Amino acid sequence: MDDFRSTEIIFGPQHPGIHGNFAMRLELEGDMVRRARLVPGYLHRAFEKLMERRTWHQNIALVPRICVPDPDVNEAAYSMAIENIMGLEVPRRGNYIRSIVLELSRLAAHLMGLGGLGGAIGLYTLPMWTNGERDYVLDLFEALTGGRVYHMYTWPGGVRWDMPENWPRKALKVMDHIEAQLPSYYSLFFESKVTDARLKGLAPITTSWAVEHGVTGPNLRATGLEVDLRRDDPYAAYEELDFDVITLKQGDGMARALVRWYEVGQSIRIIRDAIEKMPGGPVIAKTPPPLAFMVPPGDHYAHVESSKGEYGYYVISKGGKYPYRVHVRGPSFTHGIDVLEKMLVNQELADVALITGGLDVCPPDIDR
Amino acid sequence: MSPGHRQVIMMTDFVKKTIRPFRALRFLARKPHTIISPHEQHNDIEGEPLPTERYRGIHINDWETCISCGLCARICPCDAIEMVDVEGEQKKRPEVSYGRCCFCGFCEDVCPRDSMHLTSNYVMIDKNSETFTFLPENDLKEFQKEYIVETSQLRYNDKDVKKAEKEPSAKKGGKGKKKK
Numbered sequence: 001m002d003d004f005r006s007t008e009i010i011f012g013p014q015h016p017g018i019h020g021n022f023a024m025r026l027e028l029e030g031d032m033v034r035r036a037r038l039v040p041g042y043l044h045r046a047f048e049k050l051m052e053r054r055t056w057h058q059n060i061a062l063v064p065r066i067c068v069p070d071p072d073v074n075e076a077a078y079s080m081a082i083e084n085i086m087g088l089e090v091p092r093r094g095n096y097i098r099s100i101v102l103e104l105s106r107l108a109a110h111l112m113g114l115g116g117l118g119g120a121i122g123l124y125t126l127p128m129w130t131n132g133e134r135d136y137v138l139d140l141f142e143a144l145t146g147g148r149v150y151h152m153y154t155w156p157g158g159v160r161w162d163m164p165e166n167w168p169r170k171a172l173k174v175m176d177h178i179e180a181q182l183p184s185y186y187s188l189f190f191e192s193k194v195t196d197a198r199l200k201g202l203a204p205i206t207t208s209w210a211v212e213h214g215v216t217g218p219n220l221r222a223t224g225l226e227v228d229l230r231r232d233d234p235y236a237a238y239e240e241l242d243f244d245v246i247t248l249k250q251g252d253g254m255a256r257a258l259v260r261w262y263e264v265g266q267s268i269r270i271i272r273d274a275i276e277k278m279p280g281g282p283v284i285a286k287t288p289p290p291l292a293f294m295v296p297p298g299d300h301y302a303h304v305e306s307s308k309g310e311y312g313y314y315v316i317s318k319g320g321k322y323p324y325r326v327h328v329r330g331p332s333f334t335h336g337i338d339v340l341e342k343m344l345v346n347q348e349l350a351d352v353a354l355i356t357g358g359l360d361v362c363p364p365d366i367d368r
Numbered sequence: 369m370s371p372g373h374r375q376v377i378m379m380t381d382f383v384k385k386t387i388r389p390f391r392a393l394r395f396l397a398r399k400p401h402t403i404i405s406p407h408e409q410h411n412d413i414e415g416e417p418l419p420t421e422r423y424r425g426i427h428i429n430d431w432e433t434c435i436s437c438g439l440c441a442r443i444c445p446c447d448a449i450e451m452v453d454v455e456g457e458q459k460k461r462p463e464v465s466y467g468r469c470c471f472c473g474f475c476e477d478v479c480p481r482d483s484m485h486l487t488s489n490y491v492m493i494d495k496n497s498e499t500f501t502f503l504p505e506n507d508l509k510e511f512q513k514e515y516i517v518e519t520s521q522l523r524y525n526d527k528d529v530k531k532a533e534k535e536p537s538a539k540k541g542g543k544g545k546k547k548k
């Protein structure tokens with residue numbers, strides 16, 4: 001190729017269209033991207049290594065920071081791995097509360113993701129609305145866990161505290177409120193001419209391509225494959241809760257956004273169902289106190305369905321107070337590096353931010 | 369379907385999709401989600417004030433019951449707590465550095481005598497950064513209390529906001545001296 005025909009631009013990390021702290025080097029020919037290389041590493045905090053020097057419980061304060069918009073999946077997957085090595089049984093009520101927290105977290109993350117997508121196509125009303133409603137979810141988290149963004153609420157063995165008495169009522173109220181808002185998001189965003197023009201047919205992927213490249217979660221469901229860890233490998237209380245796995249056929253940008261919009265409705269349904277079926281009893285199993293907490297030798301891979309895809313923790317213990325090794329399998333690592341590099345080829349520069357946003361890439365989880 | 373029919377459908381679709389987003393205009397009449405802090409109180413969906421009781425904010429420590437066991441310093445994932453000698457006290461007391469604390473509340477959980485607590489007060493404003501390494505005592509520090517009283521007396525109206533904008537230095541902190 002003639003050297004003067006292509007331009008290389010550096011997109012991010014200081015770019016309003018980029019989803020967090022990572023950069024792309026795009027080789028352009030005119031307006032078309034011919035080659036994309038992802039440059040992660042701006043947010044590398046060596047979490048996996050740090051965790052080897054901290055006790056099992058101290059790590060609970062560390063893991064939620066790996067994915068900022070959807071922090072609870074980290075605590076849950078990490079705790080589940082430990083429980084499995086120790087053979088701990090979580091009380092039923094603890095599992096129900098875990099499910100509620102995980103769904104609230106998914107709800108908040110999807111609202112934020114949809115808002116970001118609205119921002120990427122220049123529809124700034126949507127992020128204002130979704131972030132406004134997300135704030136009510138954060139209020140719920142605050143009343144339940146004591147933290148708004150990082151909750152540090154799920155422990156090995158259950159959850160730290162029981163729900164306050166008036167919390168279920170408040171939660172149902174917030175659910176009603178968000179459900180009432182959903183149609184207006186739909187008419188604002190999905191029934192708009194602009195969204196049609198920008199998202200329909202944007203970077204379509206097929207199921208076989210997606211499976212080959214390790215795409216999981218809503219992005220895979222948008223291609224028509226019915227997979228959902230909540231149903232296929234139930235954890236927490238999902239086995240006893242009612243919900244549908246949302247799939248769409250098209251596999252394009254519109255389908256990816258719509259799956260998320262429908263999943264907000266499903267999350268609301270799960271939370272309502274869990275509050276209704278909430279059993280009594282303790283919320284945490286009998287465990288040794290945190291400073292005397294030892295995990296017998298063993299290893300386990302625990303995975304959960306996060307708002308972005310499959311989220312897994314591989315924990316190895318050689319006995320003692322500290323983990324020997326913890327490995328985090330984040331969905332954004334595959335979506336944000338390999339998949340994105342291939343999907344951006346032959347797309348227009350103006351769509352780069354939209355494709356990244358549509359995949360719901362979360363850079364803190366790429367770098368860890 | 370005849371071509372004419374399809375055209376009519378496309379036209380109505382076009383009109384619908386062009387008009388629908390303008391429904392958002394009705395939100396102009398709604399109250400905004402944002403509040404003018406600290407003049408307005410932040411409420412949850414039922415109108416109850418936030419932060420709630422469980423909110424993890426600034427520490428207090430009851431020196432009567434604290435047995436100086438140091439467990440809080442050992443569990444702290446951020447190494448924010450140090451057991452220090454205090455003048456006029458026989459026992460060492462935990463000193464918290466807010467430059468490091470991540471407000472996880474583990475120190476509260478692990479405390480055998482239930483003396484350490486995280487209050488729901490989160491306002492930390494002071495010109496002197498040294499203020500934020502201090503010994504939690506039975507009560508909130510002076511500089512925190514001063515702020516709470518002031519905000520709770522304020523009610524939002526335009527006059528207040530204008531006044532606050534005019535005299536940005538009206539609220540002075542800096543009373544919390546480090547005990548040593």
Ligand code: SF4
Pocket residue numbers: 429433434435436437438439440441462478479480481482483484
């Ligand atoms: S854990 Fe409690 S009793 Fe022990 S030193 Fe800390 S505050 Fe005092």
Ligand code: SF4
Pocket residue numbers: 440443444445446447448449464468469470471472473474475476
């Ligand atoms: S709240 Fe957490 S980080 Fe802060 S002092 Fe207590 S244990 Fe340490």
